[in-house]
Amino acid sequence: MDNLTVFTEFLLMDVTASRELQVLQGVLFLVIYLGALTGNLLTVTVIVTDSRLHSPMYFFISNVAIIDFGCTSVVAPNAILNSMTGNKTISLTECATQVFLYVLFAAVEIALLVVMCYDRYVAICHPLHYGLIITPSLCSQATAGSWASGLVYSAIHTGNLFRLPFTKTNVIQQYFCDAPQILSISSSDVQFYECVLITVSVSILLISFIFMLISYINIFSTVLKIHSKKVRNKALSTCTPQLVILHLFLISEVVAALGPSAKKPSLRNLLTAMFYTMVPPFVNPLIYCLRNREISAALKRMLHRYSRFPLGDFLK
Numbered sequence: 001m002d003n004l005t006v007f008t009e010f011l012l013m014d015v016t017a018s019r020e021l022q023v024l025q026g027v028l029f030l031v032i033y034l035g036a037l038t039g040n041l042l043t044v045t046v047i048v049t050d051s052r053l054h055s056p057m058y059f060f061i062s063n064v065a066i067i068d069f070g071c072t073s074v075v076a077p078n079a080i081l082n083s084m085t086g087n088k089t090i091s092l093t094e095c096a097t098q099v100f101l102y103v104l105f106a107a108v109e110i111a112l113l114v115v116m117c118y119d120r121y122v123a124i125c126h127p128l129h130y131g132l133i134i135t136p137s138l139c140s141q142a143t144a145g146s147w148a149s150g151l152v153y154s155a156i157h158t159g160n161l162f163r164l165p166f167t168k169t170n171v172i173q174q175y176f177c178d179a180p181q182i183l184s185i186s187s188s189d190v191q192f193y194e195c196v197l198i199t200v201s202v203s204i205l206l207i208s209f210i211f212m213l214i215s216y217i218n219i220f221s222t223v224l225k226i227h228s229k230k231v232r233n234k235a236l237s238t239c240t241p242q243l244v245i246l247h248l249f250l251i252s253e254v255v256a257a258l259g260p261s262a263k264k265p266s267l268r269n270l271l272t273a274m275f276y277t278m279v280p281p282f283v284n285p286l287i288y289c290l291r292n293r294e295i296s297a298a299l300k301r302m303l304h305r306y307s308r309f310p311l312g313d314f315l316k
Contacts (some may be wrong), residue, residue, distance in 0.1 A: 002186070005167060006161045006165040006166070006167055006247045007092070007165075007166045007167070007169075007170035008091070008092050009089050009090065009091050009092060009170065010089070010090050010095050010166075010170045010171070010172050010177065011088050011170055011171050011172065012088050012089070012090055012172050012174065012175055012176065012177075013088070013171060013173050013174065013175075014175065016069075019086065022084075022086060022253045023083065023084060024040070024070075024085050025083045025175075025193070025270075026079075026080050026081075026082075026083030026084040029076055029079050029080045029278070030076075030080050030280075031085060032072075032076070032274075032278045032282050033072060033073075033076035033077070033278070035081065035141075035282050036068065036069065036072045036076075036278065036281040036282040036285075037069060037072075039282065039284070039285030039286060039289075040065040040066070040068050040069040040281060040284070041065075041069065042063045042286050042299070043061070043062065043065040043116070043283065043288060043295070044065045044066060044303055046295060046299050047059075047061065047062040047065075047295070047297045048062065049299075049302065050298040050301065050302065052294065052298060053294060053295070053298055056119055056139045057116070057119055057123070057238065058134075058294075058295075059139055059143075060112055060115060060116045060119060060139070061116075061288060061295075062141055063112055064109060064112055064245075064284070064286065065120055065284070065288075066114075067105050067109045067112070067271075068105075068109075068280065068281035068284050068285075069281065070101070070105050071102065071105040071106065071109070071277075071280075071281055072278055072281040072282070074090065074098055074101045074102045074105065074166065075098070075102065075176045075277045075278070076278060078094075078098070079175050079176055080091070082175070083175075085190070090177060092162070092166075094177075095175075095177040095182070096158060096162045097163075098176060098177040099157075099158050099161060099162075099177050099179055099182060099301050100154050100155070100158040101154075102196075102277075103153070103158060103179065104150045104151060104153040104154035104181075105150070106151075107149065107153045107154055108146050108147055108150035109151035109249065110205070110208065110249075111145070111146035111149055112143070112146050113242070113245075113249065114208050114211065114212060115142045115143075116242050117211070117212045117215045117222050117242070117246070118215065119134055120215070120219060120239045120242060121205050121215040121216075121218060121219055123238070123260075124219050124222050124223060124238075124239065125218050125219060128202045141278060149162075153201070156197065156198060157194075158292065158302075159181050160190060160193050160194055160197060161179065161183065161186060161190060161194065162182075163190065164186070164187050164189065164190055166185060167187070167267065168185045168187075169185050170198060170244070171185075172185070172215050173269065174269065174273055174274070175270065175273065176277070177297075179249055195261065200223065209250070212246065216239075216243060219239055223235050223236060226286075227263065232304070234293070237294075238292065238294075239294055241287050241288050241292050243285055244287050245288075248280050248283060248284075248287075249280055252275060252276035252279065252280050259316070263273075263279055
């Protein structure tokens with residue numbers, strides 16, 4: 001025990017030791033981050049400023065955009081700074097904060113996707129009762145409940161990961177504090193309890209997935225029965241973006257959870273991590289703007305109001 005080393009900081013690993021490639025990596029992260037930042041803030045601005053979008057569905061979409069902005073902001077700025085400066089260390093406190101915030105945003109987004117699925121189910125399958133079921137009070141309670149559940153889960157998850165000192169190694173084979181990497185260098189006691197937490201989490205996720213699957217089956221079966229092509233296309237335009245984002249989120253989380261833990265830095269490891277940390281927040285605003293007609297129309301109206309040039313025609 002006298003020779004036991006307790007680490008108080010971690011060493012983040014780069015794909016390459018070349019300074020030029022590290023700077024290039026930082027520039028790539030910066031471009032993706034600025035794109036995600038612009039897209040999500042623009043989505044929130046359009047929804048907040050356009051009174052036609054003041055409905056429960058767009059209230060949830062704006063919350064998801066805020067979460068995506070927060071999720072990418074947890075990882076990207078520090079990764080950009082480290083790549084540009086060549087710094088590879090991160091303190092134990094900073095690492096725990098990064099894990100806590102990333103898990104928080106991921107958990108809240110899952111909960112909101114379930115809520116959004118229920119919102120579309122009621123709107124399409126029970127349109128006459130929509131105003132009675134999906135009330136402003138219910139929207140506020142559902143959002144608050146999503147954040148509360150995310151906080152509890154993230155606190156338990158992060159508390160377990162960091163409750164015991166790290167003595168094996170302080171090397172993280174990733175450009176950020178990735179939870180699977182932290183788990184791989186944790187003590188066996190922490191790993192056991194984390195396996196229990198993951199089992200419970202997977203069970204909850206399966207129940208949520210089954211609920212969303214049944215809801216979308218009912219949604220599409222109802223849409224296919226609509227005779228008017230215009231009404232059918234409008235209904236599809238409100239739910240297909242959410243379905244695409246749901247699939248993208250689930251795929252990215254499966255890659256994050258089930259992907260093999262890297263033993264050494266590699267380009268494949270870097271691209272895999274980028275896929276589930278930076279790509280969804282970057283792509284989600286594009287999906288909403290391109291696939292949702294009302295957001296696209298609101299964006300054109302906003303550009304016409306605040307631009308000297310008729311950029312709305314350019315977006316057609």
